[in-house]
Amino acid sequence: MTFNIGSQHAANINNVAGDQVIHGGQAGYADSRALLDRVRQDIGALRLSPPLMTRVNAELEAIDTELGTPHSDKQSAAGRLGRLVSLLKSAGVLATSGSGLMTSLAALASSFGALGEPIGRLLGS
Template identity: 50%
Template sequence: MAINIGSQHAGVINNAEGNQTVHIGNATYNALVDRVREEVRNVPLPPAVRAEVDAELDAVGGDPSQAVGRVGRVVGLLRSAGALAGAGGGLASALSALIGSFGALGEPLAAMLP
């Protein structure tokens, strides 16, 4: 049996045992975090919630296993403030893109989005 894989482009591509993992670069990841931050600015939030969300986003690092917890707290804060229900597509789309970058680690968070 022959398997031909055409050209693939990404920061890192690992393909073992039929599974493929694509790791995005830091610039792309940082752009996703910045997009969430920008969308959050457009949402009315109580000052205390905004401060907590900003602190969590500021602390999001490049390690997905660490970042997923912080983004999870952001999603929880936004949900409890009712911001996800009335935020429109921009915030949900930005969060979805960031959460999608975590791969399987982000699946529980994706289920929390509207």
């Protein structure tokens, strides 16, 4: 028997042959700063106009600052990420960037839990 499972995006994915029982819930953890670095790499590979890049970098730096504090302010960082996504979307970048940037942004949004859900909807995921 062969299973062909397509692309999956979630905090936890379980492909099980047979029964699976989970007690106490299941949690996935992602390092938001590592995901932010991936977003930076994906954006860096794009050819953005200097004024747009200046605005994008300002949002990226603000998100990094929020995540870099001892008690990171995920609510503020998620708000900044929402502004970044809106900026990229309104500039047409998301429509032409390919799936790499979209995947990275969605993963970063997901790392914020419920705070990232509106960003996920903005990304269409």
